[in-house]
Amino acid sequence: MQAITTNTITSERFLEIRQQTEQICSSLEPEDVSIQPADFVSPPKWHLAHTTWFFEQFILSDFCSDYKVFHEDYAYYFNSYYNNVGKRVLRAERGLMTRPTLQSVLEYRACVNEHLAQFIAKGISEEISNIIEIGLQHEQQHQELLIYDIKYIFGNQPSFPKLDYTIQLQVETQTQTFIPIKEGVYEIGHNNDGFCFDNELGRHKVYLHEYQISNRLVTNAEYIQFIEAGGYNDFNLWHAEGWDFVQNNKLKAPLYWHYVEEKWMQYTLNGFVEVDGNLPVSHVTFYEAFAYAQWKGMRLPTEFEWEVASVQFKYGQLWEWTNSAYLPYPNYTKVDGALGEYNGKFMVNQMVLRGASVATSKNHSRATYRNFFQANLRWQFSGIRLAK
Incomplete structure (x- = not known):
């Protein structure tokens, strides 16, 4: 509800x-x-x-x-x-x-x-x-x-059809810097008169240690470095469950990537094209996002760190994996009846993503929006923002 x-x-x-x-x-x-x-x-x-x-x-x-x-x-x-x-x-x-x-x-x-x-x-x-x-x-x-x-x-078709509907990522033009956020107590959750889903309610205070968060998303070029460094072959970088998933499914790159004639190619809704190193890497699982962050000696932000810092960076290209499980906020209540099944029943075995994507409909991008998916899914438009 x-x-x-x-x-x-x-x-x-x-x-x-x-x-x-x-x-x-x-x-x-x-x-x-x-x-x-x-x-x-x-x-x-x-x-x-x-x-x-x-x-x-x-x-x-x-x-x-x-x-x-x-x-x-x-x-x-x-x-x-x-x-x-x-x-x-x-x-x-x-x-x-x-x-x-x-x-x-x-x-x-x-x-x-x-x-x-x-x-x-x-x-x-x-x-x-x-x-x-x-x-x-x-x-x-x-x-x-x-x-x-x-x-x-x-x-997943050999002809790689195009869709006559514009969905286009933009290059990440900013030089990567890390935005410092001070230690302190911050308020989290929806707090205005506009529409929100029930999982955004229960505005509450959280204590955050000092941290830093990237001003931009991880790019394809940066992710290729991870691949070439053997990231998909180093079990030390992965959760045990993620490592099993990678091995069982023989993952070597993000979804829709293909290595053809010594270069990475990628299916987009605009066709089958060479991977553009300046675009943000997309269609990665939580497992892959976590492993990449480990390889960089960093981590994924929690959803609370993301929300607090979001006023200082641009978001909306890709849903961004956080290191937060999808759980209810304090005082979350679920209404009776069918509409009460809308969000609460899914608060188990899912991770929170924040922001929005180029596929997101109008007015569905706000700092308090809590998207959620299982850690092994990557067909959604998902990306990576680092924290440390």
């Missing part, structure tokens, strides 16, 4: 965000939208339908008395993890669904859009407004996940 928001819910804003999801998928072919090459990837068609089901399930079905559910089986097909709502297709089996067709899913989106836009236009209560805001924020999260999943789908 999320915090109460001061954002304004209008039909225009609702439809604009919904259209953005379809824009991301606009250059996909029908053959692209149902495939699921890994269990952590969801087919684009599923994203289009799931974000629609959210509004149908939690708004139209509960508050619109004259609305008739579009299809009685769609709740089973397109529920994600809301156990309070009912049974669902297992995540790893989403790619087995060739039906409903893409056309049926687009008709589903159009139907729900029409009904909900009309419903909003008639005037809604604060309670309903807050739930719709959750739905819009949820959809924008899926817009970023869509980009991750499309890149993974395309990046």
Whole structure:
């Protein structure tokens, strides 16, 4: 569940965000939208339908008395993890669904859009407004996940297709320096009237020792030095679990990297290109980020160190791994019902990432935002900022 928001819910804003999801998928072919090459990837068609089901399930079905559910089986097909709502297709089996067709899913989106836009236009209560805001924020999260999943789908094909949607990292032009942060007690967590997720709440004080944090992200060129120095072959640099993961999966470089004719090549959504040493290194696991920091004689910042220092550096190119487990803040409370399953149930075996990425939707970048993934995942747009 999320915090109460001061954002304004209008039909225009609702439809604009919904259209953005379809824009991301606009250059996909029908053959692209149902495939699921890994269990952590969801087919684009599923994203289009799931974000629609959210509004149908939690708004139209509960508050619109004259609305008739579009299809009685769609709740089973397109529920994600809301156990309070009912049974669902297992995540790893989403790619087995060739039906409903893409056309049926687009008709589903159009139907729900029409009904909900009309419903909003008639005037809604604060309670309903807050739930719709959750739905819009949820959809924008899926817009970023869509980009991750499309890149993974395309990046594991021999033709390395391009996506007609601009996603571009910028070179790290700053000379690396380390920003000193004084020892002291600092306040952490969301503290204004804008929207936030519940995991950002419970503003509290933390004590930090004096530390220094890099003004920029680690670059591809710097990471290549780690590779060439044998970083993937030195068990001393890795957590035991990370070393096992590297060995079992034969990792030698970040995701989407290929060594071809004596040079590193990389798949991007703009095609298969030579690795640009000046761009920040991306698509690394927590294990890789940790090992690189160890090799440099440094460490990853905690999420609290990152948040305190974030006013002194630019962020937003890549989600940045921190050395903090994803846990609740003091006085964190989870609401009852299905929407209470949103964040709290995942507070185990995950690490926090801070900042945002070039794939992040508008207004989802703030210093208190707590993203979280399992340590072995790297299909997300993740990078490394060092601390010492």
